[in-house]
Amino acid sequence: MKILADQNMPLVEEFFSSLGQVERYDGRNVTAEQVKEADVLLTRSITKVNQNLLAQAHKMKFVGTATIGVDHVDQAYLKERDIAFSSAPGCNAIAVAEYVISALYAYSQDCNVELRGKKLAIVGVGNIGRCLQQKLQHSGIELILCDPVRAQQGTLSEHVDIDAALSEADFVTFHVPLVKSGEHQTKHLLNEQRIKQLKTGMLVINASRGDVIDNQALLRAKQAGQELELILDVWENEPTILTELMEVCLYTSVHIAGHTLEGKARGTQMLYEALCKTLGETANKQLDAFLPIPVVSQCQLNETLSETDYGRIVHLIYDIRRDNGLMRANLESQGFDVLRKQYPVRREFSTLNISAPHAHQVKLQQLGFRIEMNEE
Ligand SMILES: NC(=O)C1=CN([C@@H]2O[C@H](COP(=O)(O)OP(=O)(O)OC[C@H]3O[C@@H](n4cnc5c(N)ncnc54)[C@H](O)[C@@H]3O)[C@@H](O)[C@H]2O)C=CC1
Ligand SMILES: O=C(O)C(=O)[C@H](O)COP(=O)(O)O
Numbered sequence: 001m002k003i004l005a006d007q008n009m010p011l012v013e014e015f016f017s018s019l020g021q022v023e024r025y026d027g028r029n030v031t032a033e034q035v036k037e038a039d040v041l042l043t044r045s046i047t048k049v050n051q052n053l054l055a056q057a058h059k060m061k062f063v064g065t066a067t068i069g070v071d072h073v074d075q076a077y078l079k080e081r082d083i084a085f086s087s088a089p090g091c092n093a094i095a096v097a098e099y100v101i102s103a104l105y106a107y108s109q110d111c112n113v114e115l116r117g118k119k120l121a122i123v124g125v126g127n128i129g130r131c132l133q134q135k136l137q138h139s140g141i142e143l144i145l146c147d148p149v150r151a152q153q154g155t156l157s158e159h160v161d162i163d164a165a166l167s168e169a170d171f172v173t174f175h176v177p178l179v180k181s182g183e184h185q186t187k188h189l190l191n192e193q194r195i196k197q198l199k200t201g202m203l204v205i206n207a208s209r210g211d212v213i214d215n216q217a218l219l220r221a222k223q224a225g226q227e228l229e230l231i232l233d234v235w236e237n238e239p240t241i242l243t244e245l246m247e248v249c250l251y252t253s254v255h256i257a258g259h260t261l262e263g264k265a266r267g268t269q270m271l272y273e274a275l276c277k278t279l280g281e282t283a284n285k286q287l288d289a290f291l292p293i294p295v296v297s298q299c300q301l302n303e304t305l306s307e308t309d310y311g312r313i314v315h316l317i318y319d320i321r322r323d324n325g326l327m328r329a330n331l332e333s334q335g336f337d338v339l340r341k342q343y344p345v346r347r348e349f350s351t352l353n354i355s356a357p358h359a360h361q362v363k364l365q366q367l368g369f370r371i372e373m374n375e376e
Contacts, residue, residue: 002038003023003038003042005024033056039059040062040063040275041057045072046337047072048072049073062083062274063083066267068087068093091263091264092257092259092260093131094349098135102318103251115141116141119144119171120141121165125145126150138366166202170201172202174190174213176208178209189212192217192220195228202228204228205231206233215235219242231249253323253326254327256340259346261292261347269287294352313364327339353371
């Protein structure tokens, strides 16, 4: 069996080599000719999986994307061809939530804004939105939840309409799928009109899909002097992004919010399990066996912690400003995709064991750190 896998997917050989012969491809430039003989295609978000790519791939029996987003896959076409399909829901939800938390603490430090008492609107309360909600539960930040789809399904009683949420909040973060039409369209959910109505000084974070915000309108607003702080991980027209927009952001990154080692590896593992199921094989490989020991894994805290200290602990594991610096310094010379490919290893908060005074244990644990439950 020939298994074609994106070159940016970790641990493919470890998980899949017992099932077939693994070959790698360049996800942005893969051709129909390259996939012609494959039985299995493992992709990430940058490959358009559609009839153009697969028309000649007559042996194809399984397509998997090691991502949460599925807007790059023509699922109707796969169904028509009777090709099994699997994505990796929730695989990097923790990573994206931690990206947002790192962003908030960095913003707090750099812009001298206390987070406690402020209001954060979470637009899209699915795997990522819920994870963020949980992690921030004891942060002192008031959360406003906006998810009309879940409200209609009756699974989110606290839903606040987007315009009301935007007018109440001090910060907004988007975690919706890209939906191009229909009642719950998310393409340009933050459009020119809504941008104009944003509060002075509002912090806008987007780590969902670039098209969720009208990038040109956002740039025009900033150029016209509207006071907004922008933290953007995703962009319209990746990899050819609007670089002028990058210049006016507080922090920017190259669509890496979900790129913790654990998040990416979990995606691979989920596809391995799905393929095993399709083939009727037993999935007996475990992710933990393949993850390296983290560089920093232990920390002892003895004193009362301020909000700044919480920020320092978060940034010990992941500081969004590292990624901001990498993008600004290297985008022009290296390009968006190369920066994504060379993304430095990033681990999740749970790789840090903290010994802390009792008063701080719950909040640290809620953020995602491991707590050593010592008596005081
Ligand atoms: N920047 C990055 O590296 C990453 C980006 N993503 C993006 O984040 C998106 C969300 O991920 P998950 O939370 O795991 O997906 P999910 O499917 O679990 O949750 C999405 C939520 O958005 C809600 N929603 C749909 N339309 C909406 C609207 N018009 N307004 C408000 N809410 C709406 C849905 O009801 C759902 O609860 C993915 O579809 C993907 O595009 C995901 C992982 C990494
Ligand atoms: O999971 C998603 O959806 C994402 O956006 C990925 O985390 C990032 O995309 P790729 O690394 O698959 O291009």
